[in-house]
Amino acid sequence: MVGVWETGESSASISPALRRANDAQRELEPPPIADEEGNGTVWTLVACSVNKFGKNPCVGWRPLLKRDVEGKFEKLTLGNYEWWTYSELGESVAALASALPAAKGDALLIYAETQRDWLVTALACFRMGIIVVTAYATLGEEGVTTSLAQTGAVVCVCDAKLLKILSGAQQLPSSLKYVVTIGDAPAAEFPSCETTTIAKLQEMGKQAPKEAADVDPSDVALIMYTSGTTGVPKGVVVKQSSLVSMTISVKNHLPYFKPDDVHCAYLPLAHIMELMIELWFLHIGASMGYGSPQTLTDTGVKLQTGCRGDTPLLRPTAMIFAPAVLDKVYAAVMRKVQSSAVKAFLFGLALKAGEKRFEKGLNGAGVFWNVLLMKKIQALIGGRLRYAACGSAPLAPAIQIFVQTCFNCPVRQGYGCTETCGVSTLGTMQDSDPGQVGPPTPVTYIRLRDWEDGGYLNADLQNPNIGRRRGEVLIGGPATCEGYYVDKWRPDPAIAKKNKEDFMVVDGIRYFCTGDIGEVDKFGRLRIVDRKKDLFKGATGEYVALTKVEAALKLSKFVEIPMVYGKTGEKGVVALICPQMPAIQDLKASVGLKDMPYGPDLVQRPEIVKAVSDALKKQCKQSGLLAFETPMAFVLVVAPDGSPALTPENGLLTSTLKVKRPMVAKAFQAELDACYASVTA
Structure with a gap:
């Protein structure tokens, strides 16, 4: 179930449509008014x-x-x-x-x-x-x-x-x-x-x-306000038929x-x-148990003393994660195993075994390591998980391999957005290749549009150094929304403008222009490689993909949430880091600050900043970043009481834990300016 290119209207700057292989010969039907059981809403x-x-x-x-x-x-x-x-x-x-x-x-x-x-x-x-x-x-x-x-x-x-x-x-x-x-x-x-x-x-x-x-299937079912990483949330207008078509699409996928x-x-x-x-789960007759991020495991902060977490009791077979959640799983597990040299050594061997199995398309680290080590990790979420999916932001390949090894089940990435009913592409159970988000789901059409400013072109297919079509991802089909809601009494010209700019019709199909940059590999799978708004062009003309650098930084034990920032006119980027508190606590003694309490004063001490900065630069090098991609300096930030500086509650993260770049940059502009000043000092 990979993707293939369809014939149809295209141009030098817009690719043909990509569809799932076993649906590619079927003409796009009108938005479905009935499924196989005769249901249309x-x-x-x-x-x-x-x-x-x-x-x-x-x-x-x-x-x-x-x-x-x-x-x-x-x-x-x-x-x-x-x-x-x-x-x-x-x-x-x-x-x-x-x-x-x-x-x-x-x-x-x-x-x-x-x-x-x-x-x-x-x-x-x-x-x-x-x-x-x-x-x-x-x-x-x-x-x-x-x-x-x-x-x-x-x-x-x-x-x-x-x-x-x-x-x-x-x-x-x-x-x-x-x-x-x-x-x-x-x-x-x-x-x-x-x-x-x-x-x-x-x-x-x-x-x-x-x-x-x-x-009627054409009636509006939903006005869903986006989480808004760049500004005021917009209401996405979704028809009944769009929700139905995507539900059936996921079932078939x-x-x-x-x-x-x-x-x-x-x-x-x-x-x-x-x-x-x-x-989707309602459609297939499966069951769902409700939990919360604060009660998922036995260490949840909203559990009564002695109470079990949601997942140990529910024992789910399927879970969906935001990448930030899996980043925290990685950090927590690594911190625990590194507390002992013996544990660290054995766990390192288990991970290497898992990586070799991953390369062969297998799950876990093998029976021996699973019994010896990994079952304890699996028990934290019930011990029955057989499928995990991840969406809302890119998942670093190293994290995907790590989690699949520990959970002993497929971990697959999906891609989509509110404007396209979410599950536009999704990795299949049989395909563990990291870094890709799978082929299109059955009702989805994918096209790539040239983005010349960023250097991503359909013509890259003919470039022997690239060999793939690249460009802005356009998503079309019956699950694509009607547009953004415009208040008929007080119309917002900016929203009306977005409706014109963010949607287009190609070959009779309505597409949403995502702003994400993708490429399609030889198997017809989509990879998200950049985003228009997440590129920084340095003074020397070289582009830095901010999310790529952040993915590398997330692998450090010192990092909970990174935000890489580029200031216009500067030669490179800097990084704002929300640190992992336990790792900073462990670092205190080694730099002579054992008795200093955790908080803003501690994370801003030169000894701490230098030690963390050195570790992060080393991590960037290990991740294969080039010199111009590596942040020139780092600033560590926590709230006045020592709690995380970026949260959904203070408006600096979305509800799915994505960083709201403009808001964070504004809130910490003084710290970012000082970070740049430290480079030139």
Whole structure:
């Protein structure tokens, strides 16, 4: 299932379309109005599974021990997961759908963390033709009110612990008529809105059930606000048919998943990746257990003393990771094994065995090393994982090999974006080659457009030193969105301009222009090699790919999050580093600062900066970076209390832990300027 080039309209600057090989001879059908079971909307797709897999476990969750409105004392109980069957999920959705205070075509905003009732609310809306608007749980007052005002949402379904933020908004839009709480009854005041809870609405719905609305596949299902690494989030308008087509596409691309598979759902449902994975699992009749990043393992900070983590109890067979999560797994495991010379030696042998097996397309380090060492790591996430996927940002090849060796299962990268319903390409189970994100999924068309300024061209195919087409990745097909939402009452000219610039039609197919730079190898697999906005051109005219340098820095034990920065007119780049606290703590004694507490003063001490800088330059060299790609200087930053300086909560990371470059550069401009000054001093 690799990709092949199709004949069709192209030009010297835009490639032919790339499609999955076994679909390449089939003409693109209109956006699907029916799948193999005759379903054409999200709800009818799910309803089919409710009827087909009625007695199967569907969604699981863990009860809370206690919870206040700010979430400070939220803990999980000692108990195991509780489960609904597919039939029980269907009943719950039907009850809520029957009582939602909104009509077909109205907008409803979900402002909550990933959990069972987030999914139930979304499915109830899809059933009744109500448009789901998403907002990240990390958004503050301004972000939430902007989403409400722009879309004219009449209902806000809000997590109880986020009510304080919603009620603190200076002025809620007049369109908002109802605030519905997930969990406890509203304690906050909303003078202009009626308030109730999900549970109360479901009781009302059971007393007066309604049939599902007549929803058309061309109706808008979702306005999903992007996480926004470069500016104000934009609302992506997605049709019912787009969600359906991608759900079926993933099912066909990964046919080896069955109803007995279990997914650990913990990434933001307000992000397209998690939403599509959950729709896919519902479609195949598998089960999903909800967790959170703070409770995944036994060391989770929101676990009651003695309580097990989500994954040891759930024992998932499939998990989806953001690269930043796997970077942390790598750092934590390496730090633990390096605490002992014997452990480090044995683990090094196991990794070498894993690398050799990886080169042969095999998983793990072999039976001996798996029993001796790796099973302990696998037990941290339940010991049953048989597939892991990674998306939202590039995963360093070294990390991919490391995780596949430790987890003893395929680790595959996928690629896509909100504008294309997420899973546009995905590595297949049989293909472990690192650095690639797989062939297109069945409904996806990929084209490459020349980016002359960056030196990436389709003509590179004829260059004997390159031998591959290269250019900006364009993604088309029925899963491509309708564009960005424009407020009809207060249209934003910048958004209207983006709709014209970021989308185009080629050979009758609508494409989204991603801004990512890709190349297609001889097997028809896509590789993401750069991004237009992540290139720095130095004073000598040489380009530095910032993400490439960051991938190298992530391999250092001293680095939790790196951001490489290039200042216009300077000859090279510098790097801002959020350090790994345990590694800095271990370093203190060796530089004569044993008694100094961890915090900004410590990480800015010249002894620490020099030792870390030397280690990072060595890491860059080991990773094969050239001299002009290696940062000239480094600055270490932590928050005043010693906590990480970059988090989703302070707006410097997206909810999927990607760095918001412009915001970080602005917040730490003085430190970055001083970093450059240290080079010329």
